[in-house]
Amino acid sequence: MSEVIWITGASSGIGEAFAKEFARLGGYRLVLSARREPELERVKAQCLNQGLDSDDVLVLPLDVTDTDSHTDKVKTVLDTMGQVDMLINNAGVSQRSWCVDTDLEVYRRIFEIDVYGQISLTKAVLPHMRGRQSGHLVVTSSVAGKVGAPLRTGYSMAKHAVMGFFDALRCEIAHEGISVSTITPGSIQSQVSVNAMRADGEAFGIMDDQIENGMDADRCAQEVVAKLLAKQREIPVGESAMEMGLLEMKRSNPEALFDMLEGMTANLRAQGVY
Numbered sequence: 001m002s003e004v005i006w007i008t009g010a011s012s013g014i015g016e017a018f019a020k021e022f023a024r025l026g027g028y029r030l031v032l033s034a035r036r037e038p039e040l041e042r043v044k045a046q047c048l049n050q051g052l053d054s055d056d057v058l059v060l061p062l063d064v065t066d067t068d069s070h071t072d073k074v075k076t077v078l079d080t081m082g083q084v085d086m087l088i089n090n091a092g093v094s095q096r097s098w099c100v101d102t103d104l105e106v107y108r109r110i111f112e113i114d115v116y117g118q119i120s121l122t123k124a125v126l127p128h129m130r131g132r133q134s135g136h137l138v139v140t141s142s143v144a145g146k147v148g149a150p151l152r153t154g155y156s157m158a159k160h161a162v163m164g165f166f167d168a169l170r171c172e173i174a175h176e177g178i179s180v181s182t183i184t185p186g187s188i189q190s191q192v193s194v195n196a197m198r199a200d201g202e203a204f205g206i207m208d209d210q211i212e213n214g215m216d217a218d219r220c221a222q223e224v225v226a227k228l229l230a231k232q233r234e235i236p237v238g239e240s241a242m243e244m245g246l247l248e249m250k251r252s253n254p255e256a257l258f259d260m261l262e263g264m265t266a267n268l269r270a271q272g273v274y
């Protein structure tokens, strides 16, 4: 039987591009999850255009914050597809607001979507993977999961948290034949800034320049999927030398990095951004 790849956040942006890439490669069955069923059906149709059969693609709407539903969702996948070989925890929401303005509740919501939801679905799938002594757990973190970014205190919190969770989980389950990969993208073209939370929790609603001029999502997916199939454990991806350089600077010269980010942020503040 061909491998089953379960992708959350598959209705848009990077998750949609992952689905299309696995369909293009062929030889995989897909489970597509996000909240909006019509969008998932649209992505399914694109996968069928790449040559998959309808039975090879299960549309499974879910809300990652509805953790009580996750055990049943896993059961549905196993009843329908028989197995899960890779779970890509990709659903997520970003932020565009200064900390001093941001409602505390916004931090809780970002954490529930970007962290708690991923942990819950992962824990629901884990017994199946342990039973087979095989599987691959993946999370889409961010450069902001390594480097704290202005206007994204909650997002940086959440993306650092998933890095820590999945790095620690990898140690615990590698000897059981289960792999863990973390993805740290820079700016990728998607709806991420449009859907990002403002200080009051409403959607930011703006496509910002960074995202509009980011890496093409399909190219991002091609690079990442090749590295996932090679079982690479940490996968940076992006085209901005400045953004990807931040990862190296955090390792080699954090003091210089903090100086640079503090200077940049003071300029943003002075310009009255947001």
Ligand SMILES: NC(=O)c1ccc[n+]([C@@H]2O[C@H](COP(=O)([O-])OP(=O)(O)OC[C@H]3O[C@@H](n4cnc5c(N)ncnc54)[C@H](O)[C@@H]3O)[C@@H](O)[C@H]2O)c1
Pocket: 008, 009, 010, 011, 012, 013, 014, 015, 033, 034, 035, 036, 062, 063, 064, 065, 090, 091, 092, 093, 094, 113, 140, 141, 142, 143, 184, 185, 186, 187, 188, 189, 190, 191, 192, 193, 195, 211, 214
């Ligand atoms: N685009 C970037 O520049 C960038 C950079 C680094 C990391 N990321 C991460 O990549 C992942 C995908 O984001 P994207 O850029 O494609 O943005 P996007 O807004 O286009 O897609 C986000 C996806 O997550 C889904 N989602 C959001 N909340 C959900 C919930 N409660 N339950 C189920 N699904 C939910 C959305 O429906 C959508 O399918 C996110 O985790 C994001 O943080 C994006």
